[in-house]
Amino acid sequence: MTAVKTSLPRRRYDAVIVGAGGAGMRCSLQLAQAGLNVAVLSKVFPTRSHTVAAQGGIGASLGNMSEDNWYWHMFDTVKGSDYLGDQDAIEFMCREAPKVVYELEHFGMPFDRNPDGTIYQRPFGGHTANFGEKPVQRACAAADRTGHALLHTLYQRNVAARTQFFVEWMALDLIRDADGDVCGVVAYEMETGEVMILEAKITVFATGGAGRIWAASTNAFINTGDGMGMAARAGIPLEDMEFWQFHPTGVAGAGVLITEGVRGEGGILRNKNGERFMERYAPTLKDLAPRDFVSRSMDQEIKEGRGCGPNGDYIELHLSHLDPDTIIKKLPSIREIAIKFANIDPIKDPIPVVPTIHYQMGGIPTNYYGQVVAPKSGNPNAIINGLYAVGECACVSVHGANRLGTNSLLDLIVFGRAAGNHIVDQFKTGKVAKEHKDLPADAADLPMSRLAKIDGSTSGENTQVVAQAIRDNMQKHCGVFRTSALLSEGVIRINELAEAAESIHLKDKSKVFNTARVEALELANLVETAKATIVSAEARKESRGAHAHSDFPERDDATWMKHTLWYSEGNRLDYKPVNTKPLTVETFQPKKRTF
Numbered sequence: 001m002t003a004v005k006t007s008l009p010r011r012r013y014d015a016v017i018v019g020a021g022g023a024g025m026r027c028s029l030q031l032a033q034a035g036l037n038v039a040v041l042s043k044v045f046p047t048r049s050h051t052v053a054a055q056g057g058i059g060a061s062l063g064n065m066s067e068d069n070w071y072w073h074m075f076d077t078v079k080g081s082d083y084l085g086d087q088d089a090i091e092f093m094c095r096e097a098p099k100v101v102y103e104l105e106h107f108g109m110p111f112d113r114n115p116d117g118t119i120y121q122r123p124f125g126g127h128t129a130n131f132g133e134k135p136v137q138r139a140c141a142a143a144d145r146t147g148h149a150l151l152h153t154l155y156q157r158n159v160a161a162r163t164q165f166f167v168e169w170m171a172l173d174l175i176r177d178a179d180g181d182v183c184g185v186v187a188y189e190m191e192t193g194e195v196m197i198l199e200a201k202i203t204v205f206a207t208g209g210a211g212r213i214w215a216a217s218t219n220a221f222i223n224t225g226d227g228m229g230m231a232a233r234a235g236i237p238l239e240d241m242e243f244w245q246f247h248p249t250g251v252a253g254a255g256v257l258i259t260e261g262v263r264g265e266g267g268i269l270r271n272k273n274g275e276r277f278m279e280r281y282a283p284t285l286k287d288l289a290p291r292d293f294v295s296r297s298m299d300q301e302i303k304e305g306r307g308c309g310p311n312g313d314y315i316e317l318h319l320s321h322l323d324p325d326t327i328i329k330k331l332p333s334i335r336e337i338a339i340k341f342a343n344i345d346p347i348k349d350p351i352p353v354v355p356t357i358h359y360q361m362g363g364i365p366t367n368y369y370g371q372v373v374a375p376k377s378g379n380p381n382a383i384i385n386g387l388y389a390v391g392e393c394a395c396v397s398v399h400g401a402n403r404l405g406t407n408s409l410l411d412l413i414v415f416g417r418a419a420g421n422h423i424v425d426q427f428k429t430g431k432v433a434k435e436h437k438d439l440p441a442d443a444a445d446l447p448m449s450r451l452a453k454i455d456g457s458t459s460g461e462n463t464q465v466v467a468q469a470i471r472d473n474m475q476k477h478c479g480v481f482r483t484s485a486l487l488s489e490g491v492i493r494i495n496e497l498a499e500a501a502e503s504i505h506l507k508d509k510s511k512v513f514n515t516a517r518v519e520a521l522e523l524a525n526l527v528e529t530a531k532a533t534i535v536s537a538e539a540r541k542e543s544r545g546a547h548a549h550s551d552f553p554e555r556d557d558a559t560w561m562k563h564t565l566w567y568s569e570g571n572r573l574d575y576k577p578v579n580t581k582p583l584t585v586e587t588f589q590p591k592k593r594t595f
Ligand SMILES: Cc1cc2nc3c(=O)[nH]c(=O)nc-3n(C[C@H](O)[C@H](O)[C@H](O)COP(=O)(O)OP(=O)(O)OC[C@H]3O[C@@H](n4cnc5c(N)ncnc54)[C@H](O)[C@@H]3O)c2cc1C
Pocket: 018, 019, 020, 021, 022, 023, 024, 041, 042, 043, 044, 046, 049, 050, 051, 052, 053, 054, 055, 056, 057, 058, 059, 146, 147, 169, 170, 171, 172, 206, 207, 208, 209, 218, 219, 220, 222, 223, 226, 227, 257, 259, 358, 359, 390, 391, 392, 393, 405, 406, 407, 408, 409, 410, 412
């Protein structure tokens, strides 16, 4: 035992996983089954993680309903990423996809079935046959509740494997020693307000996305970017944070998601003249073009005065031409959402929709084993010992500048499993030391000082007011279309808000289930994620994927075919090359993206 300057209780594990969504639980399953002593922390009960809300499907070239193969899937993903995705990781993911989906099936995941008993697959945006020729049916679905089916399956498997869950525990900060190695996390128990050190030989971040830095978002309220915040405070850079996906179809005014699976089943977007405008923008794939494309087209229609409704500020998604039975059987939750949040029944009337923030392509940089990497002594991808990241908080990077629908659930399962396998292998081959590393003396200093500051506050800023100001700032300055003027104003504003977030006043200092304290702690993570996003966006002077810059409307491969790395300290930016070398096949060369 070392002389840690704190009397905090401590527990020791082989591995601690922060996050019990699809990625965290796929990883923990691999570890628990191998007999490792593994703890999984989650702010909410595991099956309430945002993965539960995933609707449309998980992508895999099973070819059950139309001819398909993994190489076409890889082509679509590389092109969808606007050539910023790392092709080694993309090849790995698309090759593994059928295997991991069948594995889920064998775990008992209740997929929809075709009459011949095979898994049902629907078309999805940007997924094509024969290198872009026509849409393909690749999204394996359980009605419009695929994430629900997936997460519950994984939870049950973990319970059987005796994974230990810490439910309603919030990780506050990483512990890194003088060598830069990661030795675990400091965590906060919401029920009691107590803090504990969780020592780990391996720490895995699976904390999901941060869609809550925007005002209009399809994301759960818990998606506050805690993994990114903890990494940033520990000196780890964040990669490609300027790339955020606007999903074309959030319910106007409510933000709740209407899956792309609706268009996969035949739904059509129309403007106020009733025109199927996507035929003009994407003649081949039409409504099933990738999300960045469709969102921009919708935004343009609205800006040019062809939006629907009294204020001309939304687009209509029509389903009434579909067989009511298809809607009831294949899209039951969508119908329920439309009735509850838009007050219309899609069997008869169109759903009012607008592009809504949905997914972060960037995150904590990793290789395709899930190991977190950062530049060191000339190596842009030096491994940080003891730390892995998987799922939406990680940037492998398979999604590059724009993710295809269904590729996130796939990313969770492929890389959650791959990281698990890699960790088990490290233990088996003696690459992880038998003993825990000594904790540094200042192991808990950072989180304890953050807590002491809010608990000692007698006046200052209100958490919700600052959080809302961050969300408004992102919405206004970092939207579907960006300009230099908007972005540079946004950077100034976020730096002001970051300062305001330093002096939060917590009125209620009670310990038991004090959600105000949790929100104050989350605010620090919103700040880091929002800063990373807007500073990285301001610097990228081109348009690529989801980063549409009106002053620089073209993609500029000569200057900008590179990954951004943002460091919290001094808002410093660095860049690293894109890995264009796949593992076994030929590289897909950059081309202009048309659909
Ligand atoms: C409405 C919606 C529909 C979607 N539909 C699809 C789809 O059909 N297909 C597809 O491929 N993708 C879809 N996506 C995207 C996909 O669902 C997400 O990217 C994915 O589920 C994220 O999974 P995850 O495991 O990385 O994180 P999450 O499922 O978000 O889980 C994060 C976990 O981390 C925990 N956590 C966070 N911070 C802390 C902390 N500080 N301490 C302790 N625990 C913490 C949380 O409690 C939670 O358990 C959808 C997303 C949304 C929002």
